[in-house]
Amino acid sequence: MVFNSLTFLVFFAVLLVAHHLPFLSWTAKKVILLIASYIFYAAWNPPFVLLLWASTIVDWFIARGIWASRDRSRAVRRSWLVISVAVNIGFIAFFKYGEFLMQNWQALMQAFGVIWVAPEWDIVLPVGISFYTFVTLSYTLDVYLGRSKPIESRLDYALFVTFFPHLVAGPIVRPTQLVPQFYAPKQATRDSMLWGLGLIVLGLFEKVVLADGGLANAADKVFATSQPVGFVDAWLGTLAFSGQIFCDFAGYSTIAIGTALCLGFALPENFRMPYAAIGFSDFWRRWHISLSTWLRDYLYIPLGGNRGSEARTYVNLLLTMLLGGLWHGASWTFVVWGGLHGLYLAVERWLREKTGVAGDPASALSRLALALVTYALVNVTWVFFRAEDFTGAARVLAGMAGLAEGAAPVLPTMFVVKVVVIVTAIVATQWFMRNRSLEEVVVRAPWWLTGLVTAAMLFAVTITQGSGQAFIYFQF
Amino acid sequence: MKHYHEQDDVTVREIPRLRYAAIGWMVLALFLAAMTSWELRMRAVGLMAGDIDDSPVAWAIERKRLETGEHDGVVIVGSSRILFDTDLDVWQEMTGRLPVQLALPGTSPRPYLRSIANDTQFDGLVICDVAPEGFFSPFVGALPQFVGMEKSWRDRSPSEHFGHQVGLRLERVFAFMESEYSLFRLIERIKLANDRVGQDGPYYDVWKLSVSYPHRQYFLWRRVEQPGFLRDHARAAWGPFGDERPPLTEGMIAASIADVAASIATIRARGGEVAFVRPPSAGLFLEREKRNAPRAKTWDRLLRETGSFGIYFEDYAEMQGLEVPEWSHLSRDSAARFTRAYVDVLLREGYVRLRTPPEAEPAG
Numbered sequence: 064m065v066f067n068s069l070t071f072l073v074f075f076a077v078l079l080v081a082h083h084l085p086f087l088s089w090t091a092k093k094v095i096l097l098i099a100s101y102i103f104y105a106a107w108n109p110p111f112v113l114l115l116w117a118s119t120i121v122d123w124f125i126a127r128g129i130w131a132s133r134d135r136s137r138a139v140r141r142s143w144l145v146i147s148v149a150v151n152i153g154f155i156a157f158f159k160y161g162e163f164l165m166q167n168w169q170a171l172m173q174a175f176g177v178i179w180v181a182p183e184w185d186i187v188l189p190v191g192i193s194f195y196t197f198v199t200l201s202y203t204l205d206v207y208l209g210r211s212k213p214i215e216s217r218l219d220y221a222l223f224v225t226f227f228p229h230l231v232a233g234p235i236v237r238p239t240q241l242v243p244q245f246y247a248p249k250q251a252t253r254d255s256m257l258w259g260l261g262l263i264v265l266g267l268f269e270k271v272v273l274a275d276g277g278l279a280n281a282a283d284k285v286f287a288t289s290q291p292v293g294f295v296d297a298w299l300g301t302l303a304f305s306g307q308i309f310c311d312f313a314g315y316s317t318i319a320i321g322t323a324l325c326l327g328f329a330l331p332e333n334f335r336m337p338y339a340a341i342g343f344s345d346f347w348r349r350w351h352i353s354l355s356t357w358l359r360d361y362l363y364i365p366l367g368g369n370r371g372s373e374a375r376t377y378v379n380l381l382l383t384m385l386l387g388g389l390w391h392g393a394s395w396t397f398v399v400w401g402g403l404h405g406l407y408l409a410v411e412r413w414l415r416e417k418t419g420v421a422g423d424p425a426s427a428l429s430r431l432a433l434a435l436v437t438y439a440l441v442n443v444t445w446v447f448f449r450a451e452d453f454t455g456a457a458r459v460l461a462g463m464a465g466l467a468e469g470a471a472p473v474l475p476t477m478f479v480v481k482v483v484v485i486v487t488a489i490v491a492t493q494w495f496m497r498n499r500s501l502e503e504v505v506v507r508a509p510w511w512l513t514g515l516v517t518a519a520m521l522f523a524v525t526i527t528q529g530s531g532q533a534f535i536y537f538q539f
Numbered sequence: 540m541k542h543y544h545e546q547d548d549v550t551v552r553e554i555p556r557l558r559y560a561a562i563g564w565m566v567l568a569l570f571l572a573a574m575t576s577w578e579l580r581m582r583a584v585g586l587m588a589g590d591i592d593d594s595p596v597a598w599a600i601e602r603k604r605l606e607t608g609e610h611d612g613v614v615i616v617g618s619s620r621i622l623f624d625t626d627l628d629v630w631q632e633m634t635g636r637l638p639v640q641l642a643l644p645g646t647s648p649r650p651y652l653r654s655i656a657n658d659t660q661f662d663g664l665v666i667c668d669v670a671p672e673g674f675f676s677p678f679v680g681a682l683p684q685f686v687g688m689e690k691s692w693r694d695r696s697p698s699e700h701f702g703h704q705v706g707l708r709l710e711r712v713f714a715f716m717e718s719e720y721s722l723f724r725l726i727e728r729i730k731l732a733n734d735r736v737g738q739d740g741p742y743y744d745v746w747k748l749s750v751s752y753p754h755r756q757y758f759l760w761r762r763v764e765q766p767g768f769l770r771d772h773a774r775a776a777w778g779p780f781g782d783e784r785p786p787l788t789e790g791m792i793a794a795s796i797a798d799v800a801a802s803i804a805t806i807r808a809r810g811g812e813v814a815f816v817r818p819p820s821a822g823l824f825l826e827r828e829k830r831n832a833p834r835a836k837t838w839d840r841l842l843r844e845t846g847s848f849g850i851y852f853e854d855y856a857e858m859q860g861l862e863v864p865e866w867s868h869l870s871r872d873s874a875a876r877f878t879r880a881y882v883d884v885l886l887r888e889g890y891v892r893l894r895t896p897p898e899a900e901p902a903g
Contacts, residue, residue: 475740514565
């Protein structure tokens with residue numbers, strides 16, 4: 064089920080009551096949370112719970128196998144790890160990349176003159192498979208790397224994998240971040256409950272009002288057209304998508320953090336004002352933090368990170384970002400998206416090494432200018448992320464470069480107004496909060512202003528009447 | 540245990556020190572006051588509690604009724620014409636059965652007829668609406684939320700079904716829950732003085748036309764029935780009537796009829812039947828339809844080549860003088876009259892037999 068649905072409202076209200084029943088033991092409450100998490104997942108497509116169970120069970124046994132063989136040869140432990148990676152990546156490869164692999168194989172065969180037609184691939188992608196697979200993999204990898212012991216309780220382990228706030232779209236949690244929270248009884252205090260509810264309202268506002276209501280149709284219109292797109296429309300459509308995807312995904316993470324807080328648990332931050340980033344390494348410290356740190360710790364560093372030669376560091380960087388791109392979806396456009404980010408990071412690293420400049424510029428104007436350049440270049444990558452194919456991406460990029468002379472307007476004036484107002488507000492807010500946390504800002508604001516803004520957001524969410532549109536990252 | 544990364548620490552979140560009780564009460568009071576004002580405003584606009592939004596889930600629920608295999612069942616496919624112009628209560632009162640209403644606004648019935656033919660064992664009567672410009676066009680249309688429904692209706696998740704039930708209960712209480720009057724629909728429909736050349740905004744789209752009830756019973760919205768801005772806007776939204784649209788080509792018409800004929804043959808082979816209905820249109824809309832899709836080249840040919848029975852509104856005295864306020868759909872009172880008239884014809888001609896006692900549940 065999705066957070067922005069009436070079903071979730073009922074589900075969460077019932078769960079909150081059950082979780083706070085005073086006569087239930089802590090174990091009983093955890094069992095309720097686990098069952099509720101399975102219901103949360105099954106409410107989308109019941110049979111796919113089996114896949115979740117399979118992934119959970121496989122890594123439970125493999126982690127124990129790795130731990131039991133810790134005094135034996137590295138090859139034994141590695142073979143356990145290979146099984147885990149093969150099973151988990153196998154699930155993703157089959158469900159997510161099966162059709163992509165077939166199509167590319169077909170194209171490759173045709174290039175060699177072999178006519179082979181891929182069979183029709185009518186497989187539904189299990190929602191959130193890339194997220195929970197990375198969660199279970201991080202558990203096995205941590206045990207393999209000696210960073211943590213296997214979890215002793217099956218219940219705690221299953222709850223760690225399945226805990227519904229992070230299950231389908233993150234934040235991608237590590238065992239050490241969440242599992243210890245299951246050891247002792249947790250009850251949300253009144254303050255954490257109300258703060259959690261406030262975060263849920265904020266997340267819903269981002270998703271329902273800004274992403275779905277405010278920006279989605281402008282981005283859709285620009286990326287759906289088959290006609291040349293002019294300079295203004297191409298930029299507006301791309302800016303609209305940049306705002307949409309941020310509000311959609313950051314909104315999801317904020318709701319996830321809020322729901323966990325209402326139940327007494329803490330999930331890590333996933334976004335820190337990414338559109339105020341100065342440079343691309345800064346961007347990736349602020350955008351989808353749980354994925355970028357996952358890729359860093361389990362891919363970039365094991366590949367050698369920056370410990371080898373200079374050339375090897377660049378290769379590692381590019382490889383990590385290319386695979387990060389592919390993680391998002393089975394399409395070459397996602398690979399290009401990741402590749403562009405890898406290229407940006409490599410160029411930034413090279414520039415910093417050549418010039419010896421380590422931190423941000425001293426003057427505020429220079430910082431702002433660099434942040435805007437970063438944002439503009441990030442927008443170029445979003446074109447590949449959003450476009451259905453390279454033809455569509457080329458059309459929009461040509462428009463952004465001013466190469467589509469005489470193109471007819473795509474967006475009606477009211478859409479232009481919406482995009483300009485909302486995207487400006489998003490970027491300005493992120494710039495203002497660049498070095499501040501939400502908690503700091505709220506503490507400094509008058510209490511009545513916090514109340515007024517929260518009520519306004521709640522009102523806007525209600526009268527926007529979201530249609531329960533799925534979050535973009537569910538498909539990844 | 541070694542700790543290599545900051546991710547290895549247990550997550551702890553800061554809970555800011557705020558005046559939570561005061562903020563909480565303030566949010567509650569402001570939200571209730573704002574919602575009460577909004578609800579009252581929406582009722583003043585003419586929205587009503589109990590007018591439920593149609594949705595893919597509502598459609599899928601009706602579609603599932605086809606699987607029950609009633610050998611004398613009735614299913615309606617088509618565009619908004621037959622959807623608005625059929626009063627299901629009248630159908631039930633006259634025949635004892637509640638038809639399955641599968642018509643969708645802006646949609647050609649052809650893919651749905653094909654789906655009934657090929658994907659079901661339905662052997663009852665299919666009522667197929669003919670809105671000529673859509674029916675014979677290669678574009679099958681459909682509102683965005685209904686695109687591909689003939690294939691994807693089984694994909695509705697348990698969560699969507701549950702949410703639909705909760706939504707129904709809320710919509711029976713609150714009038715503001717109307718997607719056509721959601722915040723951004725209202726914002727986008729503000730008319731600006733300087734619209735971009737060649738890009739008509741949502742102001743020029745079709746606005747709220749209908750009210751709908753359980754079992755997908757649609758009626759024209761009372762405010763559109765009455766003379767005034769909304770009715771004029773609805774008429775204008777049907778398109779620039781002055782321009783000369785290219786008429787349907789011979790090839791388009793032939794392909795449409797061939798498509799329908801194949802579906803009819805499959806349905807007939809298992810004992811079912813298809814009857815066509817051409818509901819009324821009026822004003823410039825009717826003039827355009829006559830110009831672009833002349834009866835002799837479309838309707839008459841369709842019946843002849845498929846060997847089917849059809850009801851054309853102009854052929855029956857009891858279907859004259861009906862109100863078509865915005866030129867495309869009947870008023871609620873006229874919808875009841877039209878339904879009575881066309882069901883009467885179907886009964887007379889033996890396409891529908893009385894079922895007594897009535898078994899189906901009321902429409903709403």
